[in-house]
Amino acid sequence: MKHTCPVCGYPDLRDAPRSKRSGGSYEICPSCGFQFGVTDDDQGLSYEQWRETWREGGMKWSSEQTKPANWNPAAQFARIAGAKKKKR
Numbered sequence: 001m002k003h004t005c006p007v008c009g010y011p012d013l014r015d016a017p018r019s020k021r022s023g024g025s026y027e028i029c030p031s032c033g034f035q036f037g038v039t040d041d042d043q044g045l046s047y048e049q050w051r052e053t054w055r056e057g058g059m060k061w062s063s064e065q066t067k068p069a070n071w072n073p074a075a076q077f078a079r080i081a082g083a084k085k086k087k088r
């Protein structure tokens with residue numbers, strides 16, 4: 001099962017970013033570079049802060065893994081940003 005990055009909307013995370021039992025997954029999102037359990041817990045950055053920084057930096061692919069051919073950062077960003085707005 002794939003999981004969506006709550007920071008940038010990347011839809012193919014291997015693990016759930018956080019679980020109640022074990023906290024952060026320590027997976028690094030290959031899209032925005034956020035590491036769950038480290039960037040948030042250890043560095044104290046919120047998803048929103050990291051999302052803004054990533055967007056301002058031009059939404060770059062942050063991993064050494066090959067970028068998916070159909071990767072569309074603006075589209076995934078719009079999905080996650082839109083989803084957050086609706087909840088409020």
Ligand SMILES: [Zn+2]
Binds near residue numbers: 005009010029031032
């Ligand atoms: Zn991400």
